[in-house]
Amino acid sequence: MTAATTGPSPLAPAWLEYPEDPNALAPQLWASGVQRNDDGQIAVQGLGVSQLARDHGTPLLVLDEDDFRGRARAFRDAFDEAFADLCGGVDVYYAGKSFLCTAAARWVAEEGLRLDTASGGELAAALRAGVEPAHIGLHGNNKSDAEMRRALQAGVGRIVVDSLDELDRLTELAAEAGAVAPVMLRLTPGVHAHTHEFIATAHEDQKFGLSMAGGLASQAGQAVARALAAESVDLRGLHCHIGSQIFEAEGFGVAAEKLLGFLAEIAAEHGVALEELDLGGGHGIAYTPADAPRTPADIATTLAGVVRAACTKLGIRCPRISIEPGRAISGPAGFTLYEAGVRKTVTVDGADGTTHPRRYVSVDGGMSDNPRPVLYEADYSVALASRTSASGAVLSRVVGKHCESGDLVVKDAYLPEDVGRGDLLAVPATGAYCHSLSSNYNMLTRPAVVAVRDGRARVIIRRETEDDLFARETGL
Template sequence: MSANPLAPEWLKPPTDANVLPATVWSQNAGRAESGMLEVAGVSASALAAEFGTPLYVVDEADVRARAAEARECFDREFGRVGSAAKVYYAGKAFLSTQIARWVTEAGLYIDVCSAGELAVALAAGVDPIRLGFHGNNKSLAEIDRAVRAGVGVIVIDSLIEIERIADAAARHSRVQSVRLRLNSGVHAHTHEYLATAREDQKFGITLADAPAAVARIRSHDSLRFLGLHSHIGSQIFESDGFVESAKRLLALHAELLRGGPIPELNLGGGFGIAYTSVDTALPTPEIAARFANIVASECARLGIPVPVVAVEPGRSIVGPSTFTLYEVGTIKDVEVTLPHSGTAIRKYVSVDGGMSDNIRTALYAADYSVRLANRASTAQPTLVRVVGKHCESGDIVVLADYLPGDVVPGDLLAVPATGAYGWAMASNYNYLARPAVVAVCDGVARVIVRGETEADLLSRDAGAGPDGVNAAAGVTEEGAP
């Protein structure tokens, strides 16, 4: 079939709109003989019937396997060059107590960047020594709490934080390990809002200011300088930016070694994943090998020992593990005038979620894929735009993909690769309750984050009162539903 002229250039009509590309879906997702989507032996229809939609569905074994692979690959590659590695899971991608336990059981550390994320990690029983605390505007209370809890390392993001962390550590009679975040000036090939090492942005300090900052850190008995830190961006498919950033940081690392030991170097994360069948993400073994090779060669050139290297993957561990399950509500064909001449039809498929459970499409114009989940179909593939139910024209879940042309209201749709920043950035816009998160493993599904109810939303409204909350929950005066 010919492509719809409204489709983006990269999107080609599939010969079979039921296929689940392995690079986009989790390891245990597939279609049953009936044609229904299932994950780890549990069908999409069963999940929808038990937990409702929208619903985040996590392939637990997939998360655990990706976490273990990251640790094993970086351990192996940096062991090969005579050093060691620390893999931090970037909690901002998606953090719950269960996720925290899964990744630490796989041998990972965890990065947190707020008091709330710290509270989740501690509630999960994570040893605080295995936590790193990030953030460009850590409050005095957050710094004090992190030091008091015994967080392993705090990342200094601005000069003012040096004294703040030193004072908190002295007050609690601790020697606090710190890293210094640098703005390396490397321009990662990613969305403008995802590039975090450009000169004109909020994170870190410049390379030129680093020596004086490190001297200030070393002047405090309550601080231990662990090393430099850089993060060049997110959703990066190329290694060039990481290579250049490593070179710049190691040159400074070598200079700073003259003033004292520097045991570690943190090169950040941001490794990309496949959201569509045309995305090509670097495999974790290749990323680890490239990092080890460039660090080892630069250290040899500079005549310095290879430091312990820390990395911070988040999206690449949890992103591919999850799909979001929706129910189709309405469908409409819209005739669109083409730029030069003629018209084409775009099929709008509305679902029961939207930008409140996945803001990335509206925020970054991010591309996603979509598949029928409750059945397979031999109908001709049709270009669709999957949209949400919010009062915004930009409320788009999937900008463009092909679904079987017989998609109808009541069908279930699954959007893969939503594990990172889906639930984490979810909101209550239009007073939609945030969906539940369900983990599936070995044929069993269980809730790991409870979905919100209208009663939950009203419980925070000071003007609602108990009667309003009970009414939303469907509770009678006698207390019976």
């Protein structure tokens, strides 16, 4: 049998440093209430993972509710302060696609945020949670008639229109209903975020938004003219979203300057000063110790400076600004708890012709509860959660139990050499886009979601059962 070797491995990626203490937790990866307790277990607000596993099973998505709420407040307060003298504050829309259930919808509403939805189902969750309809936005590049009718009937505060085709259809539906549709136009400013190709959403060759190329003669310019001429449309303003998991400030600044310039062109051509400008979300979080996310205060101050300078240069009044953080609120608030099973060590050929060991540790979940590694080649971190270890660390790959070779949970990590069957492992920063993207692949049931507040855990989404798997089948 191949033996695992402690110490740095030539197979490790350049960003992955060998840990001096494999039991240490990098604080930027975890919710504020997470730390090791006196028994060496990872605990959230003092509640140990062994107790969580006994009470709720694994895999388990654990959310620190206080951390989630605190991050929501941080965006609200930082942007209100930075933009107070420009436009009286900022409307912060939580991007529900990152993680949404009725409990989370209530949290953001209670913390003074609004809610961005991207489908009829997300809209239904917001309404069922009791979110004020005027504080809800509806996104989507291919909204159905039923979704647009529901939004109009509910009285949502904004419908973000994605194309000329959709604008024409919404105009008709609103007229039929005797309503006036509150519209934001989603534009593509041509800003390329430094991110993975599949989640960079501001370049021209993609499904989202109206092109600005050509100024007022562009698709965006045509949409403005049509919306202003339509009696059943109230054109509120412009919207853009330049990508996801972005750490640099420059892209947001360039996008803001472009859209403010376009607002100035609209005012000059049509004599109308549109009242709102949404600069989207996409702010990055730490998935590995190599990531260095910016604070909400830093993001807000930087962006306010760009907007202030652009408005002064253009001689226009600053519109009401809105933003849409999602991952930056929900992501670090959550971690996924797994139980380890099979482990093995294999020999891998290095680039120089030498061979080196790699440890594989299988867990009781995988791509059905977190498909991001296989979809986006996303990197995550992992920690031994149920105890500490005096063993040295070995290069490890944490994999799921699905019948797929690409079923990775954590591609590269250093774990204690003695990690084995029955140990609990915790993967941080899974509060965003894990539950939302989860599936029943291989007919696995989806995990429960528990929220911890004041040291107490409560189930906010129950674990699926086998009965749930067969509930839609008609042949039984």
